[in-house]
Amino acid sequence: MLDGIDHVQLAAPPGCEAEARRFFGELLGLEEIEKPESLRARGGAWFRVGAQQLHIGVEADFSPARKAHPAFSVSGYDELQDRLRAAGVEVTDDGSIPGVRRCDVADPWGNRIELVAA
Numbered sequence: 001m002l003d004g005i006d007h008v009q010l011a012a013p014p015g016c017e018a019e020a021r022r023f024f025g026e027l028l029g030l031e032e033i034e035k036p037e038s039l040r041a042r043g044g045a046w047f048r049v050g051a052q053q054l055h056i057g058v059e060a061d062f063s064p065a066r067k068a069h070p071a072f073s074v075s076g077y078d079e080l081q082d083r084l085r086a087a088g089v090e091v092t093d094d095g096s097i098p099g100v101r102r103c104d105v106a107d108p109w110g111n112r113i114e115l116v117a118a
Contacts, residue, residue: 005052006052007046007053007055008052008053008055009054009055009057010055010056010057010065010111011057011058011059011062011063011064011065012044012056012057012058012059012062012107012108012111013062014043014058014060014062016043016044016045016056016058016108016109017043017056019108020056020108021045023107023108024054024056024107025047027083027087027089028072028080030047031047031048032046032047032048033046034046042058043057043058044058062109064106064111064112065112066110067112068112069104069111069112069114070113071102071114071115071116072113073118074116075118077115077116077117081103084105089105089106090106092104100116100117101116102116102117103115
């Protein structure tokens with residue numbers, strides 16, 4: 001039986017590590033976690049998101065996921081939106097679910113990321 005989600009992986013192009021650390025670490029405020037030694041040569045970066053993890057994995061023939069996406073619950077929703085906009089990230093508000101504050105952003109490679117106010 002499934003008990004929960006351990007991690008979500010997003011694909012990124014080769015050489016993505018610095019941008020991953022800036023976007024997911026600095027802008028979104030996620031803690032980077034060390035990859036196991038056996039996987040480090042593959043590139044990418046891993047981050048902690050609450051009790052789960054977000055893995056940025058390198059894909060040679062990368063194509064961004066524009067429909068499939070992770071959705072993150074965000075405390076400090078307005079502050080995060082302000083920080084993203086100040087950094088030049090396009091934030092698209094989505095009011096299609098009554099009573100739910102949410103928006104979409106794209107990571108540096110065009111993958112869709114949904115942010116939902118906690």
